[in-house]
Amino acid sequence: MYRIAKKRILNPTVTEMxxxxxxxxxxxxxxxxxxxxxxxxxxxxxxxxxxxxxxxGTVKIIFQVVGATTEKLNHKNxxxxxxxxxxPLGTPTHVEGLKKVCVVGGGVGCxxxxxIAQKLHELGCEVTSIVGFRNKxxxxxxxxxxxxxxxxxxMTDDGSYGEQGNVCVPLNKMLxxxxxxxxxxxxxxxxxxxxxxxATKPYDxxxxxxxxxxxxxxxxxxxxxxxxxxxETKFACVDGPDFDGHLVDFDEAMSRSRAYAAFxxxxxxxxxxxxxxxxx
Amino acid sequence: xxxxxxxNLDLVKCPMPAQDPNVRNKNFQEVALGYTAEMAVEEAKRxxxxxxxxxxxxxxxxxxxxxxxxxxxEGNFEAAYQIxxxxxxxxxxxxxxCPQESQCEGKCNRGIKGEPVAIGRLERFVADYHNEHASADxxxxxxxxxxxxxVVGSGPAGLTCAGDLAKLGYDVTIYEALHLAGxxxxxxxxxxxxxxxxxxxxVDGLKALGVKVETNMVIxxxxxxxxxxxxxxxxxxxxxxxxxxxxxxxxxxxxxxxxANEFLTRSNLMKAYLPDSTTPIQxxxxxxxxxxxxxxxxxARTAKRLGAENVYIVYRRGMEELPARKEEVEHxxxxxxxxxxxxxxxxxGAADVTDPRDPAYGTVASLTCIRMELGEPxxxxxxxxxxxxxxxFTMDMDCVIMSLGTSPNPLIKxxxxxxxxxxxxxxxxxxxxxxxIEGVYAGGDAVTGAATVILxxxxxxxxxxxxxxxxxxK
Numbered sequence: 001m002y003r004i005a006k007k008r009i010l011n012p013t014v015t016e017m018x019x020x021x022x023x024x025x026x027x028x029x030x031x032x033x034x035x036x037x038x039x040x041x042x043x044x045x046x047x048x049x050x051x052x053x054x055x056x057g058t059v060k061i062i063f064q065v066v067g068a069t070t071e072k073l074n075h076k077n078x079x080x081x082x083x084x085x086x087x088p089l090g091t092p093t094h095v096e097g098l099k100k101v102c103v104v105g106g107g108v109g110c111x112x113x114x115x116i117a118q119k120l121h122e123l124g125c126e127v128t129s130i131v132g133f134r135n136k137x138x139x140x141x142x143x144x145x146x147x148x149x150x151x152x153x154x155m156t157d158d159g160s161y162g163e164q165g166n167v168c169v170p171l172n173k174m175l176x177x178x179x180x181x182x183x184x185x186x187x188x189x190x191x192x193x194x195x196x197x198x199a200t201k202p203y204d205x206x207x208x209x210x211x212x213x214x215x216x217x218x219x220x221x222x223x224x225x226x227x228x229x230x231x232e233t234k235f236a237c238v239d240g241p242d243f244d245g246h247l248v249d250f251d252e253a254m255s256r257s258r259a260y261a262a263f264x265x266x267x268x269x270x271x272x273x274x275x276x277x278x279x280x
Numbered sequence: 281x282x283x284x285x286x287x288n289l290d291l292v293k294c295p296m297p298a299q300d301p302n303v304r305n306k307n308f309q310e311v312a313l314g315y316t317a318e319m320a321v322e323e324a325k326r327x328x329x330x331x332x333x334x335x336x337x338x339x340x341x342x343x344x345x346x347x348x349x350x351x352x353x354e355g356n357f358e359a360a361y362q363i364x365x366x367x368x369x370x371x372x373x374x375x376x377x378c379p380q381e382s383q384c385e386g387k388c389n390r391g392i393k394g395e396p397v398a399i400g401r402l403e404r405f406v407a408d409y410h411n412e413h414a415s416a417d418x419x420x421x422x423x424x425x426x427x428x429x430x431v432v433g434s435g436p437a438g439l440t441c442a443g444d445l446a447k448l449g450y451d452v453t454i455y456e457a458l459h460l461a462g463x464x465x466x467x468x469x470x471x472x473x474x475x476x477x478x479x480x481x482x483v484d485g486l487k488a489l490g491v492k493v494e495t496n497m498v499i500x501x502x503x504x505x506x507x508x509x510x511x512x513x514x515x516x517x518x519x520x521x522x523x524x525x526x527x528x529x530x531x532x533x534x535x536x537x538x539x540a541n542e543f544l545t546r547s548n549l550m551k552a553y554l555p556d557s558t559t560p561i562q563x564x565x566x567x568x569x570x571x572x573x574x575x576x577x578x579x580a581r582t583a584k585r586l587g588a589e590n591v592y593i594v595y596r597r598g599m600e601e602l603p604a605r606k607e608e609v610e611h612x613x614x615x616x617x618x619x620x621x622x623x624x625x626x627x628x629g630a631a632d633v634t635d636p637r638d639p640a641y642g643t644v645a646s647l648t649c650i651r652m653e654l655g656e657p658x659x660x661x662x663x664x665x666x667x668x669x670x671x672x673f674t675m676d677m678d679c680v681i682m683s684l685g686t687s688p689n690p691l692i693k694x695x696x697x698x699x700x701x702x703x704x705x706x707x708x709x710x711x712x713x714x715x716x717i718e719g720v721y722a723g724g725d726a727v728t729g730a731a732t733v734i735l736x737x738x739x740x741x742x743x744x745x746x747x748x749x750x751x752x753x754k
Contacts, residue, residue: 252642
């Protein structure tokens with residue numbers, strides 16, 4: 001069992017937790033992920049690591065409530081325990097030797113993009129950050145991004161905060177103006193990462209994407225997380241989760257990510273109903 | 281020594297009581313129900329007590345087979361258990377999953393004319409009898425010898441190695457990557473063939489001996505072999521062969537294509553077969569399992585139980601060449617699994633939908649195969665399957681499960697530069713299981729590639745003896 005040391009509500013659907021897992025904290029690096037189970041009968045879900053405190057022995061996760069498991073997790077409070085917490089899994093994001101990077105985060109993906117931007121900043125890299133959200137209420141980690149970025153763009157779909165438009169708007173503007181980067185690192189919804197890759201491709205700027213497909217064990221055993229990269233089948237859990245975005249077959253990845261959409265919706269509704277009953 | 285009992289001259293084995301095929305293919309309870317005491321005694325009396333004991337040579341761990349059978353014939357079931365227990369640590373498991381027809385029973389003299397003695401069924405009976413009657417406090421905790429050993433992986437190799445070392449007084453810690461101990465015994469082999477309560481009993485037995493089990497520990501990531509070496513005098517790696525292979529044919533990444541590992545893990549470990557499970561598994565009508573091993577049979581029979589109407593085994597050689605245990609093939613046939621032998625998939629077709637928002641977009645709709653015929657024997661001695669040109673045909677399919685074997689997990693190799701491995705990632709180890717690193721031993725599928733429970737168990741035993749010798753002589 002793993003204790004929840006801290007819980008912070010970042011916005012109505014996104015929560016940050018620090019989980020006591022000293023061995024995982026000791027090894028965790030940006031870009032790696034963990035797998036957790038909330039309770040004894042729960043499913044295993046992967047979540048990317050959003051930071052760690054080695055001295056406190058805690059690992060930070062940030063999650064959006066999208067299904068039954070994240071709903072159950074969100075009902076846990078400081079001092080409560082979760083059943084299983086395993087990691088760090090996957091290969092860390094490559095950050096060494098980069099001088100000028102554009103980090104593009106979308107929605108809850110910003111939770112993973114932020115520690116990467118921080119790490120790059122620590123290593124002396126010039127960081128440009130572009131973050132995008134659906135609206136003002138969903139914005140997270142703005143101050144953290146600002147602190148480690150030399151340039152910062154806030155975008156919202158409806159224009160309720162920052163500039164109106166998606167993350168590709170400022171990116172395209174910079175690229176068209178002749179701006180170059182050693183690398184673009186993008187984390188967010190598949191459709192957003194696909195369009196960021198389409199934007200950088202003509203300029204031949206290496207673009208790293210962080211894939212978060214459906215997986216069961218996270219150690220290479222099930223192959224459920226496989227995706228096509230440069231015509232080859234790769235396992236996100238052991239070969240990734242970072243890949244060269246220009247080589248990823250996003251359409252296939254999007255299709256695979258919807259494999260259990262109907263089941264998950266149903267499970268989420270059932271879970272919500274259970275919690276509602278408890279309240280009544 | 282001639283038997284004390286009057287030999288039962290019946291040419292066939294005492295039949296195994298089993299659930300009716302049309303009942304069991306809709307539930308997940310155990311298929312074979314086990315012998316009664318009377319059946320076991322009668323079957324035991326078929327053993328001739330041959331002086332040369334060919335059956336013992338056929339057993340990878342050399343169980344004293346005629347001796348334990350003689351005790352069964354006399355009704356001394358606990359004594360029979362103690363004899364098996366000298367050589368095997370998991371008899372309740374092996375009695376159920378060993379390929380006896382190519383091991384002990386394959387060598388049995390009764391098999392020359394008629395059926396061999398049902399050694400596997402007797403082993404299972406004896407183990408179940410013991411588990412039912414032995415009391416928990418009969419376990420004597422050995423005197424600690426003060427030496428610490430780490431075991432990586434809690435499958436058959438790791439459990440056996442840990443058990444043998446614990447009995448000698450070692451302080452053993454097992455590190456398991458998943459949330460539950462048992463390895464392939466819990467994620468791979470279905471409940472209807474190996475009830476999980478039996479595996480749990482084995483794990484609990486080890487804990488009673490003082491073995492510590494640390495779950496959620498992916499060695500290579502959270503701790504490396506180097507770091508374990510700082511804390512333990514010796515390490516045994518039994519990390520198995522967990523990496524599934526695919527065919528690299530068009531359509532293999534469509535939704536509805538599973539590795540057998542994923543399909544079985546969802547159903548077994550994550551309990552997707554239970555109605556209230558939180559882990560989803562696809563509900564399908566037509567499903568093809570590609571491959572002919574035990575894992576393929578397990579996947580096919582699981583799919584049938586989950587409600588699939590037509591379940592096909594697609595295998596490129598013939599019925600005779602199926603590598604699965606004979607009993608599994610028979611059970612699968614009885615349960616209505618359709619065997620498409622001498623067929624090999626060439627592509628998987630997608631649903632004819634172009635709008636990505638359509639739920640059917642990117643899902644499996646068909647499987648195209650080519651017919652095969654058997655040519656000259658290949659290096660393995662089996663006749664090589666060759667394609668019959670122009671014989672492609674397509675079947676409606678909404679799920680395809682790839683059961684083509686597995687490769688060793690690469691995580692330990694990747695983070696242990698000094699560990700020498702072979703081409704496919706198998707860890708190099710000598711007869712005793714010693715790897716290229718002093719004090720580090722390995723065994724089971726991690727060394728051999730995908731093989732059987734009993735071979736992994738045998739490797740765990742050998743390594744335990746070698747580790748004991750290494751530490752005592754240090």
